[in-house]
Amino acid sequence: MSAPTDASFDRRVPPREDCVAPLLLERWARETPDAVFVRLADGTLWSYAQARAQVRRAAAGLQALGVKQGDTVLAWLPNGADALRVALAINELGAACVPINLAYRGRLLEHVVRDSGARLMVASAPLVERLSVLRDVEAERAALSDVVLVGGGAPPVDGLRWHAGTCLDAAGDAPEPPPRPIEPWDTHYIIYTSGTTGPSKGVLCSYAKSAASQVAFQFLDARDRYLVNLPMFHVSGAGAVSIMLKRGASVALVDAFSASQFWDVVRETGSTACTLLGSMATMLVKAAPQADDRSHGLRAVVMVPLSEDVPAFTARFGCDVYTTFNMTETSCPIISGRNPAVLGSCGEVSDGVEARVVDAFDREVPHGAVGELILRTDAPWAMMHGYHRAPDATAQAWRNGWFHTGDAFRRDEKGHYFFVDRMKDTIRRRGENISSFEVEAEVGAHPAVKECAAYAVPGELGDDEVMVAIALQPAATLQPADLVSFLAERMAHFMVPRYLRTVSELPKTPTQKVQKHLMRSEGITADTFDRVRAGMVLRRQRI
Secondary structure, three states: OOOOOOHHHOOOOOOHHHOOHHHHHHHHHHHOOOOEEEEOOOOOEEEHHHHHHHHHHHHHHHHHOOOOOOOEEEEEOOOOHHHHHHHHHHHHOOOEEEEOOOOOOHHHHHHHHHHHOOOEEEEEHHHHHHHHHHHHOOOOOOOOOEEEEEOOOOOOOOOOEEEEOOHHHHOOOOOOOOOOOOOOOOEEEEEEOOOOOOOOOEEEEEHHHHHHHHHHHOOOOOOOEEEEOOOOOOHHHHHHHHHHHHHOOEEEEOOOOOOOOHHHHHHHHOOOEEEEEHHHHHHHHHOOOOOOOOOOOOOEEEEEOOOOOHHHHHHHHOOEEEOEEOOOOOOOOEEOOOOOOOOOEEEEEOOOEEEEEEOOOOOEOOOOOOEEEEEEEOOOOOOOOOEOOOHHHHHHHOHHHOEEEEEEEEEOOOOOEEEEEEHHHOEEEOOEEEOHHHHHHHHOOOOOEEEEEEEEEEOOOOOEEEEEEEEEOOOOOOOHHHHHHHHHOOOOHHHOOOEEEEOOOOOEOOOOOEOHHHHHHHOOOOOOEEOOOOOOOOOOOOO
16 A cells, blocks of 8 residues: 655645745745735845746746756855745755855865756856866866856856856746645755865755744744845755745845844844844844844844843843754754743753753763753654765764764753753863863953854863963953953863963854864964963862
8 A cells, every 4th residue: 555645644744835935935925915025135125926926937047957856956146136036946946955155165165066966056156266176176077067147247167058147037937847746855955064174064954844943933923024144055044034934924135144233234124033143142242232222123033052141132132032952954953932041051842852962872861961962853854854965974963763963962950951062172171071162151251352262272281271262342452361360260270271362353154153173273373372371370279
């Protein structure tokens, strides 16, 4: 007896019409055609009807270039109209969108292009000269053969066929529908991990996975507008669009986050909700108070991680705070309620999710102990269904039937989960495991510090020493010895950094992840302060 083909037979899998992007866009264009779907950075508004027309036109253009159901298509575009319509147009044809990080170049770019298996790319003109790496690398030729060039001309790269971006507008006719219905388990996106420590892996994200993330955003409805200030090649940017499309709500697409312009952007775009990474929230809190701090329409902030005093943040800015733990491979498995009181917590386990904190042998550790967070769900397709073309990495991540996050966590007796560190970022010093996250929280508490990054450097005795790179607030000054004295009163003696380095800014990916591997590779530089050599040797605290 054959299995049913309709997803409705298992209510844990959402029906097509509740999660498949082309069907959702078609629904809202039919039911609320004049409702705003997107507000672009220049103030242009697209209604749902206009957005669907844009997407269908682009889909027809891609179909004329040979894109078909089941294909992978690369999108190398900054936040904006083209990034949005191209991603949705790829999905309209039943293909998977593979967005590329705008910072990628060289071997990492070559790896993503090759690994994707995509024949066609839609790319922003200023980026495409980097594709010359495909010609320079001595390896099997990538499948890429055609590039649609958006935003002007560029020197062509030998061996590729180039198409003007106008081909996405000229087709006119609606595309032919895909041969079979697009299912909830079909691949929606392949999103490559940031690649800060090695070759990126392509995370296979289904439509059902996108729908599963909705549980963390129950406070939103059709009246809301989500400010998308994280890139759409990142799960936070792409996910925000999916969340609001599900609700028939709207998004405001901007290029990037700016601390100095943030509240002006919120007012101009009419945004009511957004995501703030911990560093973003810290920058806003440390900015000088303004008379209009509460003169805006932002009512909800998803703060990840929960790095600021929530009552102080809500009192100053007048908006509610939520938090969650998520990664590209998961779907918000740990979430908080409104204005969580436990600082540093990621929240509690979401409905339908099982979580454990385990040791190296997947044995659950006691409450309060640190181990690796592993996850599984009771709904099929609610997390990634693998790494693209990487069966060994997939099997390793899913060993023993649980997804291994690679993140160190602890859990308290009340069921709150606390992120401690990436497993590989834990610093081992004098027999003590030190969380770089916790070091950064204390260093960042100094009013002169804008942001910081803690990481391990080799110690003289074969273990690690703690080093912190610091970027200061504008016009601020801070002597390293004064910061050491500040920290000595707030931290266990073994956590106080030995090395301090002041930099103009921390190296980051476009998704605002600090690239600690770059700082580790530089090691102890000539401008690094060494508190031991300065005579600031801390003694073990006696009880």
